[in-house]
Amino acid sequence: MKNSMSRRQFILAAGALAGSAALAGCGESSTSSSSSQGTSSSASSSSSDDSYALVKDGTLTVVAELGFAPFEYMDDKTGDPEGFDVDVINAVAERMGLACEYLPNQKFDTLVPLIKQGGKADVAVAAITITDERLQSVDFSEPYLDSNQAIVALKGSTETEETLNDASKQVVCQGGTTGNDWIQENLPNATRVPVDDVTAALTGVQTGLYSAMVVDLPVAKYMLTNSFSDLDIIEEIATGEQYGIAVSKDNPNLRKAINKALEEMKGDGTMDSIETKWFGSTI
Numbered sequence: 001m002k003n004s005m006s007r008r009q010f011i012l013a014a015g016a017l018a019g020s021a022a023l024a025g026c027g028e029s030s031t032s033s034s035s036s037q038g039t040s041s042s043a044s045s046s047s048s049d050d051s052y053a054l055v056k057d058g059t060l061t062v063v064a065e066l067g068f069a070p071f072e073y074m075d076d077k078t079g080d081p082e083g084f085d086v087d088v089i090n091a092v093a094e095r096m097g098l099a100c101e102y103l104p105n106q107k108f109d110t111l112v113p114l115i116k117q118g119g120k121a122d123v124a125v126a127a128i129t130i131t132d133e134r135l136q137s138v139d140f141s142e143p144y145l146d147s148n149q150a151i152v153a154l155k156g157s158t159e160t161e162e163t164l165n166d167a168s169k170q171v172v173c174q175g176g177t178t179g180n181d182w183i184q185e186n187l188p189n190a191t192r193v194p195v196d197d198v199t200a201a202l203t204g205v206q207t208g209l210y211s212a213m214v215v216d217l218p219v220a221k222y223m224l225t226n227s228f229s230d231l232d233i234i235e236e237i238a239t240g241e242q243y244g245i246a247v248s249k250d251n252p253n254l255r256k257a258i259n260k261a262l263e264e265m266k267g268d269g270t271m272d273s274i275e276t277k278w279f280g281s282t283i
Contacts, residue, residue, distance in 0.1 A: 165190055
């Protein structure tokens with residue numbers, strides 16, 4: 001999305017990154033025979049049936065919400081994006097013969113609309129759960145990781161799913177996420193509080209501002225291990241979610257090329273290696 005993953009200190013650098021006009025690079029620079037200049041909805045200049053369009057020739061342009069460790073966050077020393085998803089898309093781009101660049105940080109709930117609009121990024125990679133609602137706007141690659149949700153509260157808390165379903169209880173989540181959807185569906189009486197940043201949300205639980213948080217289970221495990229040791233996962237919610245790489249519906253061959261790369265990564269052990277690096281074992 002664990003216990004023996006890298007001990008990288010997470011810092012919130014979204015504000016600094018959002019104000020930066022520079023792109024953050026990942027992957028090795030190379031030339032793709034199937035790429036073309038123009039936006040993701042433009043026609044490729046290649047005559048090949050498997051050609052696809054790219055925002056920038058020879059480069060896979062990525063957009064993400066870069067405050068969601070261990071999937072994507074800013075390295076405090078280099079200022080570059082780091083995380084499980086970053087390693088995944090870096091390996092995908094390499095297999096496609098492309099360089100890889102990240103746009104400045106975006107709010108999570110803007111990612112799918114940005115890919116649907118086209119012209120700025122080729123893909124969105126940010127632990128995005130494949131849902132029927134999102135599939136109305138964009139296409140997704142084949143799933144690359146499974147996930148569930150978690151309810152996080154202070155250690156020693158007596159809160160449960162049942163006690164949280166009360167108007168007096170404020171339950172925080174990241175806006176636009178499946179955690180937000182879960183609260184709406186399963187805690188309809190609670191006061192749901194969507195926020196932009198996971199760290200701020202967990203800090204609010206830590207200080208007692210919120211009674212609990214609903215967040216992706218792998219993120220909860222990582223953050224509680226590395227930064228919020230006074231919080232606990234009081235319930236793991238088996239939602240059976242799967243993460244995918246979001247691609248414009250106008251660019252079906254890009255999706256095919258990404259799926260081919262993912263299949264190769266699963267077959268040659270690359271995906272297992274990345275999972276072990278970040279989660280301590282394969283999921």
